[in-house]
Amino acid sequence: MPSQKKVDYVNNLVTKLKEHPNFAIVDFDSISHKSLEELKTNLTQSGDLKLTVVKNSLFEVALLKAIRQDKLISADDGAELKKEAIKGQSALLLLQENWLSGLQTFFKAAKPYEGVEFKGGVLEGIVYFKDRLDTLAQLPSREALMAKILGSLRSGQYSLVRSLKWDAGRFVRVINAIAEK
Secondary structure, rough: OOOOOHHHHHHHHHHHHOOOOEHHHHHHHOOOHHHHHOOOHHHHHHHHOEEEEEEHHHHHHHHHHHHHHHOOOOOOOOHHHHHOOOOEEEEEEEOOOOOOHHHHHHHHHHHHOOOOOOEEEEOEEEEHHHHHHHHHHHOOOOOHHHHHHHHHHHHHHHHHHHHHHHHHHHHHHHHHHHHOO
């Protein structure tokens, strides 16, 4: 029979998973406690990110409970996430609706700490593992992508206008040269 403390802990995790369906599981095997606390403080100060150290066995129970209750992800995906990501020392990174920004913030904040990395996670009901989460975290922000797209659209217009002006200017210079002769 599990203790009431463990039952409450699991129920608290289930509530967190319901409130934050986008989350990542983070590995922090080779980081000191002091560095981990620094990282948690930096994340809290930088936005709505919350990093919580979890006990793997209780997190597994909470994840399975959340999958059964809320259909967070499929049971097969849950088993794969459990097998691949819920091992070693784990922390739960709870992400807001703008999960890409949260991944990027964590990735930048965790860079100075060796051994802190993504293990896996769930984003919009899809399970991702380390490589994909790293790739997503390194993408430019939505605003930066929009600026690049807008810039490339505008550069075509500027090129067209410049080439039209250049040809017209060249034509005028040729006519002037002929007129002067």
